[in-house]
Amino acid sequence: MSHDDAHRLHDVPASVSRRNFIKGVIAGGAGVSTAAYLFRSGTLVSGQARTGAVERLITLTVNGQTRRVDVAPQETLANTLRYKLGLTGTKLGCDRAECGACTVLVDDVPRYSCSVLTHSVRTKKVQTIEGLADPDGTLHPVQAGVVLEQGFQCAFCMSGFIMATVGYLKKHPSPTREELAHGVSGNLCRCQDYDKILTALHRGSELARGVTRG
Amino acid sequence: MAIVHDVMPPFQLFQPSSADEALDLLDARPDTWVLAGGMDSFDWLKDRTKRTSAVVDLSGIDALRGIREVDGGLEIGAMTTLVDVAEHAAVNARFKMLAEAAGLVASPQIRNQGTIGGNVSQDARCWYYRRGWSCYRAGGSTCYADTPTAVNREHAILGADRCVAVSPSDTAPALVALDAQMVLRRRGSERVVDAADFFLGPDIDITRLTVREPGELLTAIRVPATFAGARHYFEKVRDRQVWDFPLVNVAAAFKESGGTIQEARVVVGAVAAKPLRLRTVEAQLAGKPATEDTAKAAGELAIAGAQALRFNAYKIPLMRNLVRRAVRGGPLAATT
Numbered sequence: 001m002s003h004d005d006a007h008r009l010h011d012v013p014a015s016v017s018r019r020n021f022i023k024g025v026i027a028g029g030a031g032v033s034t035a036a037y038l039f040r041s042g043t044l045v046s047g048q049a050r051t052g053a054v055e056r057l058i059t060l061t062v063n064g065q066t067r068r069v070d071v072a073p074q075e076t077l078a079n080t081l082r083y084k085l086g087l088t089g090t091k092l093g094c095d096r097a098e099c100g101a102c103t104v105l106v107d108d109v110p111r112y113s114c115s116v117l118t119h120s121v122r123t124k125k126v127q128t129i130e131g132l133a134d135p136d137g138t139l140h141p142v143q144a145g146v147v148l149e150q151g152f153q154c155a156f157c158m159s160g161f162i163m164a165t166v167g168y169l170k171k172h173p174s175p176t177r178e179e180l181a182h183g184v185s186g187n188l189c190r191c192q193d194y195d196k197i198l199t200a201l202h203r204g205s206e207l208a209r210g211v212t213r214g
Numbered sequence: 215m216a217i218v219h220d221v222m223p224p225f226q227l228f229q230p231s232s233a234d235e236a237l238d239l240l241d242a243r244p245d246t247w248v249l250a251g252g253m254d255s256f257d258w259l260k261d262r263t264k265r266t267s268a269v270v271d272l273s274g275i276d277a278l279r280g281i282r283e284v285d286g287g288l289e290i291g292a293m294t295t296l297v298d299v300a301e302h303a304a305v306n307a308r309f310k311m312l313a314e315a316a317g318l319v320a321s322p323q324i325r326n327q328g329t330i331g332g333n334v335s336q337d338a339r340c341w342y343y344r345r346g347w348s349c350y351r352a353g354g355s356t357c358y359a360d361t362p363t364a365v366n367r368e369h370a371i372l373g374a375d376r377c378v379a380v381s382p383s384d385t386a387p388a389l390v391a392l393d394a395q396m397v398l399r400r401r402g403s404e405r406v407v408d409a410a411d412f413f414l415g416p417d418i419d420i421t422r423l424t425v426r427e428p429g430e431l432l433t434a435i436r437v438p439a440t441f442a443g444a445r446h447y448f449e450k451v452r453d454r455q456v457w458d459f460p461l462v463n464v465a466a467a468f469k470e471s472g473g474t475i476q477e478a479r480v481v482v483g484a485v486a487a488k489p490l491r492l493r494t495v496e497a498q499l500a501g502k503p504a505t506e507d508t509a510k511a512a513g514e515l516a517i518a519g520a521q522a523l524r525f526n527a528y529k530i531p532l533m534r535n536l537v538r539r540a541v542r543g544g545p546l547a548a549t550t
């Protein structure tokens with residue numbers, strides 16, 4: 001998004017109707033005049049609220065909080081989280097659905113946030129690594145497992161692995177090591193100590209079930 | 215210089231809640247990009263190899279999601295995710311090969327988001343094409359993957375016609391083997407196309423992999439009862455056990471009685487631009503006992519006419535062996 005667009009958004013006077021507002025934003029965003037298309041067909045005009053191109057100012061639910069944020073139509077969730085909401089625990093590795101560093105939960109399901117349009121999660125619950133610990137700072141069991149076993153080396157891939165594990169455990173609470181390996185197979189580690197990572201994540205799954213070891 | 219991979223260029227985004235609204239949009243502007251899970255779409259847009267000024271996101275259309283019973287078969291909404299296909303009880307009980315194929319696509323996160331409609335509609339993975347080289351498929355007049363110096367380990371051994379790109383999908387061969395039908399809708403009309411006719415080779419159209427026209431949506435895939443409960447076989451061979459596209463995959467169904475094959479479907483993917491239904495092999499199998507000799511003969515017949523490029527000769531014995539395994543029902547038992 002250019003600075004121009006940002007100004008356009010914030011400069012909209014209160015008296016501007018919603019429809020004109022949308023029109024202006026779209027024209028700014030797409031860099032072409034689109035009004036002719038938008039208002040050509042009767043059904044589109046009457047269905048504007050539902051079928052019209054998206055508004056940029058949207059409300060997201062992230063880590064249990066409601067956040068108002070200005071999001072371009074083509075913006076990915078990873079970019080919104082990192083650069084608009086300051087949640088930089090979510091990492092961007094490949095930006096191509098090929099590494100898993102950007103994994104977050106959308107309605108409890110692990111997704112690559114580099115490959116999700118932010119506008120498509122408006123009605124959903126997003127959870128990032130920042131939202132895992134309790135408000136009093138108590139770590140999530142999977143985080144605790146990682147600390148106990150010293151699971152990662154540089155840890156660039158860590159938040160993605162942890163989110164993938166937390167999501168996997170919601171559907172499969174008692175995985176074997178093998179099953180968990182399959183569950184987090186959509187995450188890569190460049191430092192490549194998968195054995196240690198798995199040990200840590202599996203320990204986390206035990207802690208989540210209240211399994212203690214002497 | 216490094217390629218800067220930032221966000222996509224701007225586009226208008228439409229998020230209709232019904233298929234009719236989406237079809238109205240596509241009717242008014244057929245060049246609107248259809249977005250399902252985006253696992254193929256975003257690559258093109260991020261790389262700027264393809265551009266669009268408008269996108270219609272189907273993810274808010276609940277009616278396009280879900281699996282329903284229809285006449286003993288199943289109707290799978292195009293927006294059903296691959297994980298939902300892979301884990302669905304009725305798909306597993308009656309159309310095992312489809313569940314297996316969907317479960318072997320890419321990675322868990324991609325299966326959580328990628329849809330079956332997108333999986334059969336995805337574009338070719340030839341990297342010359344995807345990198346934006348002006349090859350035949352992109353409207354040019356050369357195939358960069360078929361030159362004396364080309365790197366073409368993943369490319370076609372059958373059915374090549376100028377372009378040597380292959381069908382990348384894992385679910386496509388399974389759907390062809392199951393005699394599935396594709397439901398295509400445009401504003402005010404609908405057509406139903408057999409899966410075997412849905413996919414296109416370069417001899418018919420070199421610029422697209424399916425018969426879907428601009429302005430049309432794939433709304434559902436119907437899997438008839440025909441091969442429910444038959445013996446199914448699916449196998450995919452790839453480099454890494456996660457993420458990677460098939461080097462070759464095979465999907466097959468056999469109706470058998472007393473050890474004799476009555477009717478067979480054998481379809482191989484990633485060897486040609488479309489999933490190849492091996493009709494001569496199927497005809498040869500009918501009435502034969504499901505024995506090792508039959509399996510061997512089927513494998514040999516399958517590769518008749520196969521032609522290797524510089525780096526993909528391995529695909530010929532691989533395809534032969536996968537067809538053999540399909541007929542046999544797996545790898546040879548280890549002999550001690």
Ligand SMILES: Cc1cc2nc3c(=O)[nH]c(=O)nc-3n(C[C@H](O)[C@H](O)[C@H](O)COP(=O)(O)OP(=O)(O)OC[C@H]3O[C@@H](n4cnc5c(N)ncnc54)[C@H](O)[C@@H]3O)c2cc1C
Nearest residue numbers: 250251252253254255320328329332333335383384432459
């Ligand atoms: C890293 C990676 C690895 C992968 N590995 C595999 C693999 O091993 N096997 C495999 O089979 N696939 C693989 N894929 C491909 C992935 O599974 C497909 O890209 C995905 O299934 C496409 O579905 P989608 O819902 O994300 O579609 P999108 O990307 O949104 O759409 C794909 C194409 O189909 C069109 N389209 C989608 N739905 C419809 C519809 N209902 N009507 C009309 N047009 C439509 C879109 O316009 C677009 O052109 C991989 C992808 C990635 C990124």
Ligand code: FES
Nearest residue numbers: 093094095100114
């Ligand atoms: S950054 Fe999203 S998968 Fe690599």
Ligand code: FES
Nearest residue numbers: 153155189190191
């Ligand atoms: S610990 Fe370094 S990338 Fe995984």
